[in-house]
Amino acid sequence: MKGATIDIRGISKAFGSFTALNDVSLDIRKGEFFSLLGPSGCGKTTLLRIIGGFEEPDRGAVEIDGRDVLPLPPNMRFANTVFQNYALFPHLSVYENVAFPLRLKGTRRKSLDELVMYYLRLVELDAHAAKMPSMLSGGQKQRVAIARALINQPSVLLLDEPLSALDAKLRHHMLMELDAIHDKVGITFVYVTHDQSEALSVSDRIAVMDHGDVLQVGAPREIYESPSTSFVAQFIGETNMIDGIIESAGGRWYVVDSSGIGRVAVSDPRGYRVGDRVTLTIRPERLRIMPRGQQAPAEANVFEGRVDESVYSGFHSKYYVRVAGDRVLRVFRQHGEQDEGEDIAWNDSVRVSWSPRDAHIVGGPGK
Amino acid sequence: MTGTPRKKWTGYGSIYTLPLVAWFTLFFLVPLLVIVLFSFLEADIDGGVLPRFSAAAFAGLAKPRILRLFFNTIWVSVASTAITIVMALPCAYYMARARNKTMLLILVIIPFWTNFIIRVFAWKSILESNGVVNSALMGLGIVSNPLPLEHNWIAVIVINVYTFLTYAILPLFSTIEKFDFTLLEAARDLGATKLQAVFKVLLPNVRAGIVTAVFFTFIPLLGSFVVQQLIGTKDMYMLGNEINDNIYKYFDWPSAYALAVVLMMLANVGLVFVMRSDRRQAKVLGARRVDDTDEDGEAGSGGAG
Numbered sequence: 001m002k003g004a005t006i007d008i009r010g011i012s013k014a015f016g017s018f019t020a021l022n023d024v025s026l027d028i029r030k031g032e033f034f035s036l037l038g039p040s041g042c043g044k045t046t047l048l049r050i051i052g053g054f055e056e057p058d059r060g061a062v063e064i065d066g067r068d069v070l071p072l073p074p075n076m077r078f079a080n081t082v083f084q085n086y087a088l089f090p091h092l093s094v095y096e097n098v099a100f101p102l103r104l105k106g107t108r109r110k111s112l113d114e115l116v117m118y119y120l121r122l123v124e125l126d127a128h129a130a131k132m133p134s135m136l137s138g139g140q141k142q143r144v145a146i147a148r149a150l151i152n153q154p155s156v157l158l159l160d161e162p163l164s165a166l167d168a169k170l171r172h173h174m175l176m177e178l179d180a181i182h183d184k185v186g187i188t189f190v191y192v193t194h195d196q197s198e199a200l201s202v203s204d205r206i207a208v209m210d211h212g213d214v215l216q217v218g219a220p221r222e223i224y225e226s227p228s229t230s231f232v233a234q235f236i237g238e239t240n241m242i243d244g245i246i247e248s249a250g251g252r253w254y255v256v257d258s259s260g261i262g263r264v265a266v267s268d269p270r271g272y273r274v275g276d277r278v279t280l281t282i283r284p285e286r287l288r289i290m291p292r293g294q295q296a297p298a299e300a301n302v303f304e305g306r307v308d309e310s311v312y313s314g315f316h317s318k319y320y321v322r323v324a325g326d327r328v329l330r331v332f333r334q335h336g337e338q339d340e341g342e343d344i345a346w347n348d349s350v351r352v353s354w355s356p357r358d359a360h361i362v363g364g365p366g367k
Numbered sequence: 368m369t370g371t372p373r374k375k376w377t378g379y380g381s382i383y384t385l386p387l388v389a390w391f392t393l394f395f396l397v398p399l400l401v402i403v404l405f406s407f408l409e410a411d412i413d414g415g416v417l418p419r420f421s422a423a424a425f426a427g428l429a430k431p432r433i434l435r436l437f438f439n440t441i442w443v444s445v446a447s448t449a450i451t452i453v454m455a456l457p458c459a460y461y462m463a464r465a466r467n468k469t470m471l472l473i474l475v476i477i478p479f480w481t482n483f484i485i486r487v488f489a490w491k492s493i494l495e496s497n498g499v500v501n502s503a504l505m506g507l508g509i510v511s512n513p514l515p516l517e518h519n520w521i522a523v524i525v526i527n528v529y530t531f532l533t534y535a536i537l538p539l540f541s542t543i544e545k546f547d548f549t550l551l552e553a554a555r556d557l558g559a560t561k562l563q564a565v566f567k568v569l570l571p572n573v574r575a576g577i578v579t580a581v582f583f584t585f586i587p588l589l590g591s592f593v594v595q596q597l598i599g600t601k602d603m604y605m606l607g608n609e610i611n612d613n614i615y616k617y618f619d620w621p622s623a624y625a626l627a628v629v630l631m632m633l634a635n636v637g638l639v640f641v642m643r644s645d646r647r648q649a650k651v652l653g654a655r656r657v658d659d660t661d662e663d664g665e666a667g668s669g670g671a672g
Contacts, residue, residue, distance in 0.1 A: 054552055074555040087553035091571040100567075101557040152558060 003031035003187045004065040004078060004155035006051065011060035013046055013212075020046040021057070022212035028190060033182050035191045035199040038209035039235070044192045045160055047209075051190065052081045052158050064156060079156035080149040084164060086141045088133040094120070094144050095129040101152045119147040122181065139170050146178070150185060159191045163198065175202055196236045200224060208232045224283075230362045233281040240287070240329050242280040242359075246272050252300075255280050255361070260327035265300035267356040278361045284330040286358035289319055292349040302353040305329070307346055319344065321352050406624035414618035424625035433609065433626075440605040441633075443520070444588040447527035451535045451584050452577065454528065459539035459576075460569075464548065472540070475533055483530065487597050490526050491517065494598070523599045527588060534587075535580035542576025543569075578641055586634050606630055 006028040013021040021043045028034045036044035049055040051062055053074035062069050069077045088097050096103075098119055102112045120126040123143035133141060142162060149157055162178070163171045179202045182189050193199050199206050200220040207217045208231075216228040227233035230241060244257040246269055254263045255278060264280060272278055288297065296302045305323035319331040329352055333344075344350060406424050408416040427433070462471045478486070493499045496513035504510045516522060546569065554564035570577070592607030606626055613623035 052556060054556075074552070075558045075560060081553070081556045083549050083553055085547070085549065087547070087549040089550060089553070089568055089572075091574075100554070104558045104563060104567075148557065 002155070002185075005030050005063075006156060006188065006190065007061070007063040007066070008047070008051070009061045009063075011047065011050060011057045011062065013043075013050065013055065013057045019212045021050075024060070024209075024212070024214050026207055026214060026217065028188060029204075031186050031188055032204045033179070033189045033191065033202055035193060035203040035206045036209060037193055037196060037199040037206050037235075039194055041211075042209040043212040044194075044209050048081075048158050048160055048190060048192045051077075051156070052079055053077050054081075077156075078154050079158055080152055080154040081158040081160065082142075082145050082149050082162045084160045084162065086133075086145040086165075088141055088144055088148075090133055092133075093129070094125060094131050094133065094136070097133065097144055098148045098151055100148065115151055119151045122150070122184065123147045123177075138166050139174055142166065142174060143177075146181065150181075154187065156188045156190065157185075159189060161192055161194070163193075163195075171198075178202065200236070208235065210235070226360055227281060227362055230279045230281065233360075233362055238284055238330060238332075240282045240284060242282070242327075244278065244280065246274050246276045246278055248274050255359075257327075261303055261324050264359065265356040266359050266361060268361075270361045272361060279363060280359050281362050282354055282359045284318070284332040285334070287329060287331040287352055287354045289321065289331045289333055289344060290351050290353075291344060292351055294351070296351055297353055300356050301359075302351055303329070304349070304351055307344060307348045307350055310344065310346055317344075319350075321350060323352065402624045402627055406621055406628050408621055410619045410621045412618070414614075414620060416620055421621070424619075424621035427622055428625060428629065436604060436606050436609050439603060440589060440607075440630075443524065443527070443603075443605060444585055447524050447531070447588055448581060448585040450524065451528045451531045452580055455532055455535035455539050455580060456577075458532075459536050459543050462536070462540050463543040463546070468544075475536055479533055484593065484597075486530070487526060487594055490522075490529070491598060494522055517598055518600050520599075520603060523594050523603055526594045526598060527591070530594075531584040531588065534583040538579035538583065539573065539576045542573045542579075546572055581641070582638070585637065589630055589634055 006026070008024060008026040008028070011021050011024045012019075024043070024047060036047060038044050046055060050057050051064075051069075053069070053072065053076075057070070064078055069079075089100065092100065095116055099112055099116045102115060107115070117126055117129070120129055123146055125140060125143055125147065128136065128140065133144065136144065142165075145162070159178075163174050166174060175198055178189075178191075182202075191199070191203065200223075203220055205217060205219055206223050208215045208223060210231050216223055216232050223232065224236050227236060227239075233239045233241070242255065242257050242260065242264060244255040244264065247254045247256050247263070248269075253266050253269045255266055256263050266280065290296075292304060303323045305321040307319055308322045308328055309320040311318040311320075315336075316332050316334045319333065321329050321331055323329055331352060405416050407420055407422065409419040409421040409423070411417050458475075462468060462475075465471055481489075491498070494516040495501070496515075496517070498516070500516060501510075501513040505513065550568050550572065551564045554568045555561070559567060590607045590610075592605060592611050595603045595605055595608055596611075606629075610623045610626050610630075613619045613626070
C-alpha cells in the first residue's frame with residue numbers, strides 16, 4: 001500500500017476551557033507531503049496526535065483511505081509517528097530499535113534482517129546498527145526514528161516537529177533528506193512545524209493554523225503570494241500591511257489609508273465594495289527602491305520617503321523607508337539582480353514603488 | 368624558581384570520605400569481623416563465648432529443624448518480595464504520572480511515622496478472632512464462628528507486603544518519574560499492545576528501580592522475625608527467630624552468629640548475581656558514549672549529499 005488519503009472532518013478538541021481545535025476539516029491527498037504550519041498552541045500537534053491515535057477528538061471524524069480510524073488504537077492504524085524527541089528505546093541498539101515493530105509481529109529472522117538493513121541503508125545508518133541510541137548524534141537519532149517509523153510500511157507518516165531539536169545547518173540537511181525519503185517511499189507525509197521556511201521548501205501543500213482554526217490551505221507559492229488573511233501574510237515571511245477603505249475612481253480601484261500614505265492603487269478589489277474597510281499586504285521584495293533623483297517608473301504606486309534604517313545581509317539588503325504619515329515600509333532588494341549602480345544608505349531621500357498587481361487585499365483589519 | 372608549575376594535589380576525595388570510612392570501620396566492619404570470629408568460638412554457658420576454636424555452631428546448622436527454617440525463610444521472603452513488587456509497580460507508575468505527586472508521596476509515607484511493632488499489633492487487632500474483621504462478619508451474621516485469620520502463612524505474607532510496600536514504591540517511583548513516557552506512545556505507535564509496551568519498553572527501562580526495590584524488600588525480609596512471632600506460629604519461624612532465640616533464650620551466641628554469617632552469604636549471593644547481570648548491561652549501554660554535540664557523522668554525509 002503506497003500512501004493513503006486522510007479525510008479530516010469537523011474535528012473539535014478542547015482541553016478544559018482551552019480550545020485546541022475548532023471544527024477543523026482537511027483533505028490530505030495520497031502520497032502528499034502535507035504540512036501543518038502555525039505558531040505554538042495553534043492546534044497542529046493536537047491534530048497530528050488525533051490522526052496518530054494518541055488523543056481523542058470531542059467531535060468529528062478521521063478517515064484514512066476512507067476507513068474511520070477513530071475507534072482504532074494507535075497500533076491498528078496505518079500511520080506511524082516520528083516523535084519530536086525521537087523517542088528511541090534507550091535499552092535497545094539501533095538495529096533493535098528499527099526491528100522493534102517486526103519483532104512484535106514475529107517476522108522471520110531472515111526477512112527481518114533484510115528489512116532492518118534496507119531501512120538502515122535508506123537513512124545511511126547501516127554502519128551504526130550495533131550502537132546504542134545514547135552513542136548517536138541528534139541527526140543520527142532522528143534518522144533512526146524515521147527508519148523505525150517506516151519499517152512497518154505505513155501508508156501515512158506523521159512527523160511532529162522532527163527537526164526542532166537540531167541546529168540550523170543540520171536542520172536544512174535533514175529537511176532535504178526527508179524530502180528525498182518522501183520521494184523514495186511515496187507515502188503520505190503529514191509534517192507539523194512552526195517554521196515557515198521548512199514548510200515552504202518541502203511541502204506539496206500547507207495548512208496554516210492559528211488558535212485551533214485552519215486559515216488557509218494551499219501550495220507553498222499560493223500561501224506566500226496570495227495569503228487569505230493578514231495572519232497568514234504576517235506568519236509566512238515578512239510583509240507590509242496597509243489598512244484602509246476601498247474607493248473607486250475612473251475605472252480604477254484604490255485603497256485609501258486615512259492615517260498614512262493615502263491612495264494606494266490595487267488591481268482587483270476581490271469582491272469588496274466601495275466603502276469596505278480592508279487590509280492590504282505587499283511583500284517587501286515586490287517593492288522597488290530608487291534614489292529620488294532617478295526617473296520614477298511608470299507605475300501607479302510611487303511614494304517618496306527617507307531611509308530610516310538599512311540592513312545589509314549579504315545577498316540582499318533590507319530598507320525601512322519612512323513615507324508620508326510616519327508609515328514605515330519594508331523593502332528588500334536583492335543584490336546583483338537590479339543594477340542601480342549606486343548604493344542607497346541611511347537617511348537618503350528615496351522613491352518606493354510597486355505594481356498594483358503585487359498588493360493583495362486580505363480582508364478587513366483585525367481579521 | 369623553576370618554570371614548571373607544581374602538579375596540583377587532587378587527593379581531597381579521600382579526606383572528604385574519611386569520616387564515613389571511620390564510621391563504617393568502627394560500626395560495621397569491626398562488628399562484622401566480631402560476628403565471624405565469634406561464630407568459630409565455643410559457647411559460654413550463660414551467653415558470650417570462650418576463647419576456644421570450635422566449628423560446632425556451623426555443624427549444628429545441619430539439622431532438619433534448621434533446614435526447615437532455611438526453607439521457610441527463602442520461600443516466604445521470595446513470595447513476599449514478588450507480591451510487594453507486583454503491587455508496588457502499578458502504584459508507583461500511577462504516582463509518577465499523577466498531577467499531585469507530592470501529596471501521594473506523603474500519603475504513602477505517613478503510615479511509617481508509626482512504630483513498626485505497633486503496626487503489627489494493629490494488624491493483630493484486625494485479624495484476631497475477636498478482632499475488627501471477625502466482629503464485623505459475625506455482627507452482620509455472615510459467619511457464626513470467627514474465621515482463623517491469624518496464625519497462618521497468608522497473614523504473615525500480607526503483613527510483610529504491607530510493611531515493605533513503601534520501601535518498594537519509593538525507588539520505583541523515583542525511577543519511573545524519570546522515564547520518558549513518549550516511549551510508551553512510540554511503542555504503541557509501532558504496533559505494541561498496552562501490555563507489550565509495558566513489558567518490552569517500560570520494565571526494561573526502569574530495571575534499576577526494580578532491582579533496588581527487590582533489595583530493599585528481600586534483604587530485610589531474610590532476617591525478619593517479629594511478624595512470625597506475633598502473628599504466626601512456631602511452624603512459621605524463620606532464621607531471624609532462631610537467631611533471636613539463640614541469643615535471648617539459649618544463650619548460644621556462636622550459633623546465632625553462625626546463622627547470621629550464613630544469612631549474610633545468602634543475601635550476598637543474590638546481590639552479586641543481580642549486580643553481575645547489571646554490569647553486563649551497563650557495559651553495552653555505557654561503552655563509547657558520544658558527546659551529543661558531536662555531529663561528525665552529519666558533516667560527513669552532508670558533504671556526500
